[in-house]
Amino acid sequence: MKFGILLPTRWLVLTEPKPDNIDTIIRMSLSAERAGLHSVWVGDSLTAKPRLEPLTILSALATVTQKIKLGTSVLIAPLRHPVLLSQSASSVDVISGGRVILGLGVGGAFNEAQRREWLNAGVNPKTRGARFEEMLPLIKKLTKGETVNFEGNHFNLKDVNVALSSPNTDGVRLILASHWNSGISRQIWRVPRLADGFISISDYPNEYKNLALSIKDQSIDAGKDYDSMDKVFYMTININSDVDHATSEADKxxxxxxxxxIWGDRWGPYGTTEHIVERIRQYQSCGAETVVIRFAAFDQERQMELFINEILTEF
Incomplete structure (x- = not known):
């Protein structure tokens, strides 16, 4: 089992007084690398849930870390133009020596703030799925250093080359947000045809197992090696021997x-280390090979210390 940590780029916006530097994020990244964790990750939103821009912060972290993978979980790809996104992703991958994992999602338009986010970016939210599917092959080709000519419903590219490429011969690694509980079969179809793996955020363990098995079946149809794919679960936790306190703080x-x-008990677990270890093992037995941990707590560094000392040691 490999572990990643979600860095608190949104927490920096929410906390008061707002910090005027990223020292907490740098310290957490260095702690993660020293502890031998697989990866650090950052989330994304333009205006609906403001935070530090993900590829900018990963570029900064690439200069202070050596080996740890640098991921987005997840970046809302259809809010961007594929050429600009490919240039940025390739740049960070070059700076980091090929350590980027680009977790990508379609994004949502479930409330007014999200709908405004799309409209302010000049994108019709109803087109986000179609834009996403056009973008993914373009991003892969451009980050491999290929020259691209393409005419689509949403993007038209002529002799485009971003003039730099990922150190990895197959371009920047792409994983896609995919959820069994969404009931959207297209999410499962996309993974083996357009990406290198998948990440689920809200599935229960049995749902994650169904998701993984369905993607494995689709991989056979697509001629993709399922074993080589990244299989990731994003877990939100709060570590505290007082379960009521952990639950209350996480909810706040x-x-x-x-x-x-937004997802009630699909978040969690909260409480004792034993409870959290048991839950991680459930996802492991259902096919997850990497678990990205988000701390639903206001003292992020203390939670990370507890995770490294009390939970990581169990794996």
Whole structure:
């Protein structure tokens, strides 16, 4: 089992007084690398859930770390133009020596803030799925250093080459947000045809197992090697021997983070290390090979210390 840590780029916006530097994020990244963790990750939103821009912060972290992978979980690709996104992703991959994992999602338009985000970016939210599917092959080709000519419904590119490429011969690694509980079969179809793996955020363990098995079946149809794919689960936790306190703090954190607790008990677990270890093992047995941990707590560094000392040691 490999572990990653979600860095608190949104927490920096929410906390008061707002810090005027990224020292907390740098310290957490260095702690993660010293502890032998697989990766650090950052989330994304332009205006609906403001935070530090993901590829900018990963570029900064690339200069202070040596080996740890640098991921987005997840970047809302259809808000961007594929050429600009490919240039930025390739740049960070070059700076980091090929350590970028570009976790990408279609994004949502479930509330007014999200709908405004799309419209202010000049994108019709109803087109986000179609834009996403056009973008993914373009991003892969451009980050491999290929010259691209393409005419589509949303993008038209003529003799485009971003003039730099990922140190990895197959371009920047792409993983896609995919959820069994969404009921959207297209998410499963995309993974083996357009990406290198998948990440689920809201599935229960049995749902994650169904997701993984379905993607494995689709991989056979697509001629993709399932074993080589990244299989990631994003887990939100709060470590505290007082379960009521852990649950209360997590709920408060998530309400501030999203404006509401959008997925209820699909978040978690909260509470004792034993409970959290058991839950991680459930996802491991259902096919997850990497778990990205987000701390639903206001003392992020203390939670990370507890995770490294009390949970990581169990794996």
């Amino acid at each position: 954190f998530l309400n501030q983070y999203y404006g509401m607790n």
